[in-house]
Amino acid sequence: MSAAKANLNQLLQHPAIWRAADTARSRQCRQQQTDTLPSGFSALDQALPAGGLPTDNVAEILCPHWGCGETELLSSALALLSQQSRWLVWVNPPWLPYAPALQQQGIQLENTLVVHCRDDQSILWAMEQCLSSGACSAVQGWPGNPLPKQIRRLQLAAQKGRSLGLLMRPDSHLQQPSPAPLRLQMGPLQQHLQVRVVKCKGHWGSDWLALN
Amino acid sequence: MLWACLHFPALALNLVEQGLPRPQPSVVEITRKNQRLVLHANSLALQAGVIPGMTIPTAQGLVNELHCQVYDQRAESKALQQLANWAYEFTPHIQTHGSHSLLLEVSHSLKLFQGQHALAQRLLQRLPPGFEPFALTFCETPMAALLFAQAHEGCNRALFFSLQDLPDYDVQWLSIPAAQKALLYSMGLKTLSQLTELPRDTLSKRFGIEFSGYLNRLLGQQADPLPNWVLPEQFSAELEFVQEIESSQALLFPIRHLLSRLEHYLTARQLSLNHLLFSLALRNRSRQSWHMHFAAPVHRLSDMLPLVQLKLENLKLQAPVLNLQLSAQQFLPLNTTQGDLFSQHQNNGVSRYQLVDRLKARLGDKQVHGLGMVADHRPEYSWSSATPGQGEVLQHPAEQRPFWLLTHPQKLRSKKGLPLYDHPLQLLKGPERIETGWWDNKPINRDYFIALHGNGQRFWVYRDRDNQHWFLHGIFSA
Numbered sequence: 001m002s003a004a005k006a007n008l009n010q011l012l013q014h015p016a017i018w019r020a021a022d023t024a025r026s027r028q029c030r031q032q033q034t035d036t037l038p039s040g041f042s043a044l045d046q047a048l049p050a051g052g053l054p055t056d057n058v059a060e061i062l063c064p065h066w067g068c069g070e071t072e073l074l075s076s077a078l079a080l081l082s083q084q085s086r087w088l089v090w091v092n093p094p095w096l097p098y099a100p101a102l103q104q105q106g107i108q109l110e111n112t113l114v115v116h117c118r119d120d121q122s123i124l125w126a127m128e129q130c131l132s133s134g135a136c137s138a139v140q141g142w143p144g145n146p147l148p149k150q151i152r153r154l155q156l157a158a159q160k161g162r163s164l165g166l167l168m169r170p171d172s173h174l175q176q177p178s179p180a181p182l183r184l185q186m187g188p189l190q191q192h193l194q195v196r197v198v199k200c201k202g203h204w205g206s207d208w209l210a211l212n
Numbered sequence: 213m214l215w216a217c218l219h220f221p222a223l224a225l226n227l228v229e230q231g232l233p234r235p236q237p238s239v240v241e242i243t244r245k246n247q248r249l250v251l252h253a254n255s256l257a258l259q260a261g262v263i264p265g266m267t268i269p270t271a272q273g274l275v276n277e278l279h280c281q282v283y284d285q286r287a288e289s290k291a292l293q294q295l296a297n298w299a300y301e302f303t304p305h306i307q308t309h310g311s312h313s314l315l316l317e318v319s320h321s322l323k324l325f326q327g328q329h330a331l332a333q334r335l336l337q338r339l340p341p342g343f344e345p346f347a348l349t350f351c352e353t354p355m356a357a358l359l360f361a362q363a364h365e366g367c368n369r370a371l372f373f374s375l376q377d378l379p380d381y382d383v384q385w386l387s388i389p390a391a392q393k394a395l396l397y398s399m400g401l402k403t404l405s406q407l408t409e410l411p412r413d414t415l416s417k418r419f420g421i422e423f424s425g426y427l428n429r430l431l432g433q434q435a436d437p438l439p440n441w442v443l444p445e446q447f448s449a450e451l452e453f454v455q456e457i458e459s460s461q462a463l464l465f466p467i468r469h470l471l472s473r474l475e476h477y478l479t480a481r482q483l484s485l486n487h488l489l490f491s492l493a494l495r496n497r498s499r500q501s502w503h504m505h506f507a508a509p510v511h512r513l514s515d516m517l518p519l520v521q522l523k524l525e526n527l528k529l530q531a532p533v534l535n536l537q538l539s540a541q542q543f544l545p546l547n548t549t550q551g552d553l554f555s556q557h558q559n560n561g562v563s564r565y566q567l568v569d570r571l572k573a574r575l576g577d578k579q580v581h582g583l584g585m586v587a588d589h590r591p592e593y594s595w596s597s598a599t600p601g602q603g604e605v606l607q608h609p610a611e612q613r614p615f616w617l618l619t620h621p622q623k624l625r626s627k628k629g630l631p632l633y634d635h636p637l638q639l640l641k642g643p644e645r646i647e648t649g650w651w652d653n654k655p656i657n658r659d660y661f662i663a664l665h666g667n668g669q670r671f672w673v674y675r676d677r678d679n680q681h682w683f684l685h686g687i688f689s690a
Contacts, residue, residue, distance in 0.1 A: 064667075065667070065669075066687075067616065067669050067687040067688075068667075068668070068669065069668075071615045071616070072615075075615075085564075086564065087564060087567070087600075093616075094616070095616035095617060095618055095619075095686075095687060096595075096616065096617045096618070096619055097583060097615065097616065097617075098591075098595060098613055098614060098615060098616060098617035098686060099583040099584060099585045099594070099595035099596075099603070100585055100594055100595065100609055100613045101612075101613040101614055101615045101617075102583065102615070103585065103605060103606075104609075104612070104613060105615075109582070109583050109584060109585065109603040109604075109605050110582070110601055110602070110603055110605065111601075112582055112583045112603065113568070113580065113581075113582055113600050114580070114581055114582070114583060114597070115571055115575065115579060115580050116575070116579045116580075117575060117579065118575075122574070122575060125574070126571055126574075126575065129567065129570055129571060130567065130571075133566075133567045133570075135563060135564045135566075135567045136567070188667055188668055189667065189668025189669060190668055
């Protein structure tokens with residue numbers, strides 16, 4: 001009996017097992033396991049189990065409309081990633097990333113790449129190519145309405161190429177199932193950025209966070 | 213000195229057979245005295261009883277579905293030139309002789325290839341397929357090597373000779389006019405030993421100075437220098453299809469063949485390239501061509517082929533294809549010091565620029581670009597869609613700029629002098645006056661403001677000072 005319990009305890013030590021009651025320990029495990037990218041907002045970093053955004057996975061960002069603060073949320077992370085000599089890719093952005101503003105935010109222009117696509121299929125294809133190539137630090141894309149299996153493909157590609165995939169989706173897609181390990185929802189813009197962790201691996205989601 | 217001679221007696225037939233999708237009896241025809249005659253026949257045709265010299269109607273009577281192709285001297289000499297380019301791998305001293313033979317001076321290459329036997333083996337290994345029959349002979353002088361090759365034509369292997377083997381050979385193998393050969397026979401001179409025993413000055417009196425010069429060169433008594441082979445400055449290769457190609461995917465295989473020739477050429481000249489031109493001759497007598505640009509110089513088939521494959525997926529053929537042409541005109545020096553062995557990031561064999569190429573091949577050249585800055589105060593001209601990785605970085609403006617820019621400013625309605633975007637916008641900051649561009653006929657005269665929308669978004673709007681209209685030009689990140 002005691003042998004079985006010892007075995008069980010041993011099993012529960014495994015870092016892949018998450019126990020809701022023990023979030024502090026699991027956070028520690030995760031921090032040891034993966035590289036993370038500080039988002040630049042301490043309140044958000046604390047709400048994320050890994051202490052920041054993943055560097056080799058897909059994150060979904062759900063917005064009420066484009067331009068509700070999602071670029072500010074990501075700008076410090078992107079500026080940090082653009083220091084690597086890998087591409088920082090925008091796939092089918094709603095508007096044009098404006099070079100002088102990017103430079104003001106500390107993004108290295110020589111590592112930027114903008115890809116325009118004609119249809120949803122090409123957007124997903126381009127994102128997958130970029131993510132899996134290993135030549136991109138982050139790929140931010142605005143796909144139409146990807147299916148869960150398509151997001152899963154992107155996730156595998158991101159892990160293969162060790163790059164961050166950012167899926168920008170309208171918040172009307174909130175109720176759709178998604179295999180993305182991290183989903184953030186942007187709130188309407190007020191005095192501060194409003195962000196909610198809808199889902200993240202190894203942790204509960206969070207309430208609305210006001211970031212400044 | 214050591215010379216090798218590669219002799220291809222049926223080069224024209226080789227070209228015909230290479231263009232056929234599957235083996236079939238075929239002949240090369242030539243017209244003499246208003247008669248169509250068989251010049252060369254392949255093994256299938258020979259088995260069926262076709263003999264070179266036969267008239268075409270007789271041959272067609274013997275074989276069903278005989279493929280006849282008119283002899284094309286231009287194509288034949290072009291093929292020989294290409295074989296000479298191929299042989300550049302082994303030695304720079306190459307000369308074409310007649311329309312069927314290549315002469316290679318290989319004494320300087322023996323050390324590299326470890327002896328003439330190893331060299332011969334390597335030559336035979338690397339010889340492109342589809343050039344049989346052939347003969348490869350080695351001897352001390354080029355003319356002797358040629359003589360042995362012609363005497364053993366179609367042996368399909370390498371043979372090694374020395375000048376001592378010459379005397380046993382018949383005078384018919386000499387490279388002299390047929391009339392002189394007949395004259396030699398009539399004099400009872402059958403073998404070379406009989407010929408060389410005669411005093412040289414009497415021979416030159418009877419047969420001319422050229423004849424004795426040839427004999428001297430044949431026997432190594434007179435130097436026979438040949439100029440170095442110079443590879444053409446530009447690469448161009450084409451393939452003719454006997455059967456029309458109707459799907460773009462079916463072009464992949466012939467394209468692969470041409471690209472492998474290009475790779476060989478680039479290796480020989482130690483160059484790389486970033487631009488290729490493909491051109492197709494179509495059945496409707498028009499041409500369809502497309503350019504391929506590579507973001508970084510390439511020189512390997514394995515780098516070029518996947519991009520061509522992506523391009524072919526999107527290519528729509530306007531008509532069935534008869535002929536495929538590949539050309540490359542601009543080259544760059546080969547730079548092989550690429551890649552980082554100790555890179556922190558696992559690279560899956562795809563470099564930054566290979567990725568750009570892949571995206572461009574599928575999506576189009578203009579759909580993929582980098583970002584750069586331009587020294588201009590006009591917001592729409594102060595950025596540029598640069599070649600990826602080459603965007604210019606300048607001092608950024610002191611004023612705050614929006615993260616997103618609208619390519620074309622959107623006109624806004626206004627109410628009581630204030631802009632409307634569904635709701636009235638509240639002007640937070642401004643004006644920032646930008647009045648410039650008078651020198652190139654695109655002047656602007658604008659007051660820029662940062663405006664707040666009811667939903668919390670901040671916009672970059674301007675009022676055109678000429679007509680007082682409001683425009684939305686950018687969206688701030690927050």
